[in-house]
Amino acid sequence: MILEHVDHFLNLGGEKTLSIGADFDGASMPREISSIKDMSKLYALLLKNFGETAANCIFFDNAFSFFKTALTGCESCNNINI
Numbered sequence: 001m002i003l004e005h006v007d008h009f010l011n012l013g014g015e016k017t018l019s020i021g022a023d024f025d026g027a028s029m030p031r032e033i034s035s036i037k038d039m040s041k042l043y044a045l046l047l048k049n050f051g052e053t054a055a056n057c058i059f060f061d062n063a064f065s066f067f068k069t070a071l072t073g074c075e076s077c078n079n080i081n082i
Helices: 002-011 036-050 052-072
Strands: none
Touching: 002 036, 036 052
């Protein structure tokens, strides 16, 4: 299940790299989470199991950081607003 995968990557130190996609392709999801319309349920599940910091990183911060770096080429440019 998705929680086991998240736990595995977090144990490898992936809190600042792991991100959630919207297609769930190849993911084993809980029955109540079947499409993008259920993303709030997935967020709540991650929040409950891994805490607010990890859930926010996985859902928002890591993807934003990736795209900011990809678009600007600057990994240390924390003050850039895109």
